[in-house]
Each structure stands twice: as structure tokens, then as C-alpha cells.
Amino acid sequence: LVSVEWLCCKLNMLSICLLFSILFVTSSKQLLGGENSLDVNNDKVESLAFRALQQENMRSNSLNHLVLIRVKDATSQIVAGINYKLTIYVGESECSKNTVSAQDAHQNRCKLVSGDDARLCKVTIHEKPWLNVFEVADFDCTSVPRAEALQA
Structure with missing residues (x-):
């Protein structure tokens, strides 16, 4: 059985990864479909x-x-x-x-x-x-x- 603490830790790590991915994509000079x-x-x-x-x-x-x-x-x-x-x-x-x-x-x-x-x-x-x-x-x-x- 998975503990609640382990699950919260994984969700926090996923949230941080998602946040950094969004920041990286939006700060990139060459956005898909952009000039x-x-x-x-x-x-x-x-x-x-x-x-x-x-x-x-x-x-x-x-x-x-x-x-x-x-x-x-x-x-x-x-x-x-x-x-x-x-x-x-x-x-x-x-x-x-x-x-x-x-x-x-x-x-x-x-x-x-x-x-x-x-x-x-x-x-x-x-x-x-x-x-x-x-x-x-x-x-x-x-x-x-x-x-x-x-x-x-």
C-alpha cells in the first residue's frame, strides 16, 4: 500500500517539473508557431x-x-x-x-x-x-x- 506522504511527495515533484517545463517553453526564443x-x-x-x-x-x-x-x-x-x-x-x-x-x-x-x-x-x-x-x-x-x- 502506498503511503499518503509518498504520494504527496510525488505530486509535488510532478508539479515542480510541470512548472519548470512551462517556464522553459515560454522563455524559449522559438515558440512553436511563433516568429x-x-x-x-x-x-x-x-x-x-x-x-x-x-x-x-x-x-x-x-x-x-x-x-x-x-x-x-x-x-x-x-x-x-x-x-x-x-x-x-x-x-x-x-x-x-x-x-x-x-x-x-x-x-x-x-x-x-x-x-x-x-x-x-x-x-x-x-x-x-x-x-x-x-x-x-x-x-x-x-x-x-x-x-x-x-x-x-
């Missing part, structure tokens, strides 16, 4: 930025390609797929959409047009790689000084 920071220098992040920028270039009426200056911030979130949120700096290049392909504009690092302007863009991407789905849900830009975009 996780990504390394802005990661090849995947650069690829996401390029693909989103490529779609924006096709959508816009600008004569020249927008090119990536740098990625400021990137996060991912596992949902029914992966949501990516990127904050990127872009600028208008000297490369015409009529004469230079998006891939060449990206690889050749087309020079930025002269001036002091750049754009800070918030980009939301929904990806389901197993279904070959890549959707730019939002691409919202504001003008910023180019000096800000060029800061490392």
Missing part, C-alpha cells in the same frame, strides 16, 4: 528577397529594375506552410527592364541611379515548397535616404 528570426546573410533569405523583388518588378510600371541593396530583417513562421516577413532596402537601378533580365539585374548588381533615394520595403511571403507555392502577400515600401540603406 523566428533568420540570419539576413542566409542564402535562403537572399533568394526569398530576390524572388519577391522579381515579382514586384513584373508588377510595377517602372522602366528600370528595382534591385536589392540589403536585407535589414527577416523572420519565419510555420503555419499551413511558411510565412516569411522581410524588411529590405531596394533602389532603382540603371538597368532597363526591356534590355536586362531580372536574373542578370540581380547577378550583375546593376548600379543604382544617381540620387539620394532608396526604399524600405516590408514584404510578406507565403511559401509551401512541397506544392511549389510562392506568394508575395504584401510588398509595401516607403522612401528613405539612400545613406540609411547603405549602412551596414
